[in-house]
Amino acid sequence: MSSLSIRNLTAGYGRVRVLADLSMEVRGGETVALLGTNGNGKSTLMRCVMGLLKPAAGSITAEIDGRTHELAGAETEEIVGLGIAMVPEGRRLFPRLSVEENLTIGASRRVARRSLARNIDFCFETFPRLKERRSQLAGSMSGGEQQMLALARALMSEPRILLVDEPSVGLAPLMVRRTIEKIKELKEEKRLTVLMAEQNFHQALGIADRGYVIVQGRIVFTGNSTDELNDNELIKKLYMGL
């Protein structure tokens, strides 16, 4: 099982500090929800883990198959190569490539190339809709289908740790529920360790083992179970409008 550990992470853009001395961890096989509304640093944290943003201070370590790797300062390409994948916010598909081409590019990681055909079959089995639309351009599909494709594409690299950034954005409520259920199903089937950033509390808590609440770049509450998160007065006040 693979795990992720973030220690005293500080990061930002130019002079604007977004994350301040943030620590959190995702243990092997867990699904951890990172909860917070827009602009509190969820995506920045994800970008740091993937090497898209270099942290100003702190460390990010990943343990994958018994080996520990320092991610802070590493290039995105290396981090993906280790077995960490991200479904980015807004999906970021290649709009003018077909569904199948998007999936194939997802398998560019060396170890995933060999099992390309098997993994494509798996994706088509898991998402029959993608099979029907395999030669359609990704940009011409509905939001829900695009989210499924983004999820499938991330799995094509055979990751051990999966980051999912705001899977519910821009989706109808029914599609949000289906997407989140799919993440749970895939996590169990592929024995993944999952970190999911969400602002949709109810949906995220439906599949998370634990969660952190992030406000203005700091972890303000650590819920060791979904009950703890559900019962927290701060969350009720700030995020659920209760």
Add this chain to the structure above:
Amino acid sequence: MVDPLAVLNAVVAGVLLGGFYAAVALGIAIAFGMLDIPNLAHPAFVVVGAFATWLLNSHFGIDPVLAGFLMAPLFFLLGLALYRLYHICFERRGEASLQGLAFFFGVLFITEVGLVLSAGADYRSVSAPYIGASLSFAGMVLPGRMLVPFVVSIAMIGLLHRFLARSFTGRAILAVSQDQTALRLMGVSPIRIKTLAFGLANATASIAGALLIIVEPVEPSIGRDFIGRAFAVVVLGGMGSFYGMLLASLILGITESLVSDMWNPSWAPAIAFGFLLPTLAFRSGGLLGRKL
């Protein structure tokens, strides 16, 4: 009364000419159509390829097509270096559009002057058994100096198309201009992919140059004749589509050939463009472009 056989011959000559145009435009179809790099200097590199072919042919008697392929690896390396320079000076700072255009314009002039200084301003030509010969078939005449470039061009385009469609690197080349961050998240370095693709684009200039000097004698600034045509067929064919570019090249070649044979050679390019431009009004993504 128009002689149908003359029309047929003009069409056939146009197809062969169009196939050759496509070889010149291929590098631009990659650099501009897939990487968004406005490489105005590509036709100048085609002329460099033609002079390199002339050198190998006149000194060592090497077949021009073979010479083009022999020089291709060198052109590939030159392409890698040129892209790196472009990337460091402009692309990395986000100043790629206008400054990049000026950069490649400068490279075009430097290349031409370099050619004049090193090889002189004279017309050069090559010799090969097929250049003077021709095939006759059902009343049609297929001159070897047009037929060989056509066949080589089609083969080169077909091979590169296959490479792009079937290999991981190829698919990454198709994707790189659409979302570089997403490509990094797939574990692929966009800069590495663009460098490689630009190298490939430049390698085609070596072969297109060999074809050019088979088609006609070459002097250093002759590449300028092709800048407009090459960019036009890439845009009209549909950015990123080789077969669209080939189709647009064939339409351009056939129209030019018909107009110059049947009416007046001076009007050929103008009418050919006039014929192609309306396609953009009806298909804004080009003839075969991938459009959402």
